[in-house]
Amino acid sequence: DQQVKQNSPSLSVQEGRISILNCDYTNSMFDYFLWYKKYPAEGPTFLISISSIKDKNEDGRFTVFLNKSAKHLSLHIVPSQPGDSAVYFCAGAPKGAQKLVFGQGTRLTINP
Amino acid sequence: GAGVSQSPSNKVTEKGKDVELRCDPISGHTALYWYRQSLGQGLEFLIYFQGNSAPDKSGLPSDRFSAERTGGSVSTLTIQRTQQEDSAVYLCASSLTGLVGGELFFGEGSRLTVL
Numbered sequence: 001d002q003q004v005k006q007n008s009p010s011l012s013v014q015e016g017r018i019s020i021l022n023c024d025y026t027n028s029m030f031d032y033f034l035w036y037k038k039y040p041a042e043g044p045t046f047l048i049s050i051s052s053i054k055d056k057n058e059d060g061r062f063t064v065f066l067n068k069s070a071k072h073l074s075l076h077i078v079p080s081q082p083g084d085s086a087v088y089f090c091a092g093a094p095k096g097a098q099k100l101v102f103g104q105g106t107r108l109t110i111n112p
Numbered sequence: 113g114a115g116v117s118q119s120p121s122n123k124v125t126e127k128g129k130d131v132e133l134r135c136d137p138i139s140g141h142t143a144l145y146w147y148r149q150s151l152g153q154g155l156e157f158l159i160y161f162q163g164n165s166a167p168d169k170s171g172l173p174s175d176r177f178s179a180e181r182t183g184g185s186v187s188t189l190t191i192q193r194t195q196q197e198d199s200a201v202y203l204c205a206s207s208l209t210g211l212v213g214g215e216l217f218f219g220e221g222s223r224l225t226v227l
Contacts, residue, residue, distance in 0.1 A: 006154075034215070043116070043203055043218030044155070089155060098162060098210050099145065099171070102155035 003027075004092045006103035014111050019077040021106050023090030026071065028052075030092035034100065035064060035075050038087045047088075048075070080110045114138065116219035118204050124225045125194055133189045133222045137206030144187050145207070145216060146179055150200040158202075161187065162210050194226045 003026040013019045023033070032051045036044035050057040050064045050073065057064050063076045077084055087107045091100040117136040125131050137144050146158040157171035161181040172178070176194075181187040191198055201223050205216040 004154075009152075036218075041220065043205070043220050044216075045218070046215040049215070091155075098143070098168065099157045099160055100155075100216065101157070102147075104152070104154040 004090055004101050004103040006088075006090055006106050008106050009104070010107040010109070012109045012111060013080050015082060016079045019075075019080045019084065019108055019110070021075040021077075021088050021090070021108065023073050023075075023103055024071055025073075025092055028068070028071070029095050030101075031095045032093050033064070033066065033073050034091045034093065035062075036089045036091060036102075038089065038105070044089055077108075082110050082112060084108060085110045116204055116206050116217055118202075118219035118222050120222055121220065122223045122225075124227065126227050127196060128193055130190065130192045131194055131224060133191075133202050133204075133224070135187045135189070135204030135206075135219060137185065137187070137204070138208075138217055139185075141206035141208050141217070142184070143207040143210040144181055145205040146187070146189050147203045147205065148200040149203060149221075150197075155203065158189070191224075194224075196226050199224055199226045 005024045034049040035047040037047045038044040048059050048062050050066050055066050066073045087105045089105045090103040119134045142163045144161040147155040149155050159179045160168040176192045179189045201221040203221045205218045
């Protein structure tokens, strides 16, 4: 069974500090991983992705780290801004499958 | 508009009634997905359409759920004899070519409440 888990339902961070969102997966059959961001009453929007053969991908304030031995990935946002307050979903793309497996999401709140 | 369009945005129905949810994908996108998000849960895959290929229905939770995609564009998700556990936000997404090299573009969702 291919599962993606986000064990922290919520996270609160002060503006300007680093936000670290975590995600674990249960097997090694994912081709790549993605992070999506969701505001209330809107659909999720793509944020950043990482191939399973990489260990880091950076895009501006957003960096995703992949630790394959620990089956763990994390999204770092630095510096955090009030507009980053949203629900963040981690997702895995299984090899050979045309669908994403999503985690439960983490609600990030950036405090001024 | 240029994005994925879903209707209705909100639907309240009585247990046992049938509902239809509509998705209009981004023009030219060959791949279309339905997901749902129940309260406090992640996004659960339901069904995937790619061009003229047979859809991947592996995520449909029961035979009360069905979906079709007409003309390779608009899709309708039908839930028959709705149950309270069907209450969720149903999200449609499209992609230019499917997952390989393509991100998913989501609509705003249809919130279904079954009383």
